[in-house]
Amino acid sequence: xxxxxxxxxxxxxxxxxxxxxxxxxLETNPDMVVVGEAASGAEAQRLxxxxxxxxxxxxxxxxxxxxxxxxxxxxxxxxxxxxxxxSSFHGDEHIFPAMRAGALSYLLKEARPAEVAxxxxxxxxxxxxxxxxxxxxxxxxxxxxxxxxVNPFTELTERELAVLRLIADGxxxxxxxxxxxxxxxxxxxxxxxxxxxxxxxDRTQAAVYAWREGIVRKDAL
Numbered sequence: 250x251x252x253x254x255x256x257x258x259x260x261x262x263x264x265x266x267x268x269x270x271x272x273x274x275l276e277t278n279p280d281m282v283v284v285g286e287a288a289s290g291a292e293a294q295r296l297x298x299x300x301x302x303x304x305x306x307x308x309x310x311x312x313x314x315x316x317x318x319x320x321x322x323x324x325x326x327x328x329x330x331x332x333x334x335x336s337s338f339h340g341d342e343h344i345f346p347a348m349r350a351g352a353l354s355y356l357l358k359e360a361r362p363a364e365v366a367x368x369x370x371x372x373x374x375x376x377x378x379x380x381x382x383x384x385x386x387x388x389x390x391x392x393x394x395x396x397x398x399v400n401p402f403t404e405l406t407e408r409e410l411a412v413l414r415l416i417a418d419g420x421x422x423x424x425x426x427x428x429x430x431x432x433x434x435x436x437x438x439x440x441x442x443x444x445x446x447x448x449x450x451d452r453t454q455a456a457v458y459a460w461r462e463g464i465v466r467k468d469a470l
Contacts, residue, residue, distance in 0.1 A: 256373045259285040259300065261293040261319060262308040262335075271306060271335075274362050281369060290314025290322060297326040303373045306365075307352070309336040309343055317346045317441065324351035331372040335365070339382050342445040349450055354378040401462060404446045410464065412439040416452055417459035 258275060260268045260283060272283045284300050287293035291314060297305065305323050309316035320332045333354040334347045344355060354368050357380045368378040405413065408429070415425045422440065426433040440452065449455050459465045 253280065255280055255282040256304060256369060257282055257284045257300065257302040258304045258306060258369065259283070259287060259293065259296045259302045259330075260306050261287045261290070261311075261316075261323075262306075263288050263311045264308075267308070271365075275366065275369070278366050281366070290316075290319035293319050294322040294326050297323040297330055301327040302330055304369050305330050305332050306335045306369075307332055309334060309338055309347065315437065315441075317350045320347060320350040320352050331375065333368055333372050333378075339380065342442050344383055345445050345448070346441050349444075355383045356380050357382065401447060401458075401464060405443065409439050409443050409446075412436060413443050413455060413459050414465050416440070416443075417456045417465040419456070 258281060260271050262268050262271075265288070268286045268288075272286070275281050275283055284302055285296040287296055289311060293305065293307065296302070307316050307319055307323070311319070314322070316334060316336065320334070323330055323332055331353045332351060333356060334352045335356050335358060336343065337358045339355075339357055347355060353372050353375070354377050356365060356368055356378065360368075360380065364378075371378050401410065401413070411429060412425055415428060420428065422433050422436045426436045429436070440455075443449070443455055444451070447455065447458060449458060
């Protein structure tokens, strides 16, 4: 009798103890096998290219490449791989960029083991699972409970406005960091917040938005 094909997974988290705990639990399920572990986004991208797993469990907050960028890189390297965000954070600045980057499901680390296993099985079938807190925010967004006309001058902090102006001026993160005398990782955090607050998909949309809304004016250059 042919042995059933198992769901292949990679675990992406910079904490080894988290990966070990997930592996120990997931592999008690006879229909699952962990084929690789990554402590960084770069390692996750390499594993995705090499192994093309069915599912990737990805933490959001990691040094270097964060979970949003990691999700995007995994999906580009292996389009068949479904990404489940597995995080302690569920603010708008985390949820919406992750989903836009291509994540299928979003679980909080408070989820019960059975819920994690169910999310993996559903993801392997292309079905999404969202933690109730995350689902509530997405429903609110779709229902328009958040004002559709966002005022960037009240929604964004002064530093975020400064970063947005420099994005519109065509600067890369490193150049922005040098101009504002802050770390590049801090710039990435500001960019993520800007995209989330203004409901934009990427830097190009942010630049267009800045020009259209008068945040940057030609006569000010």
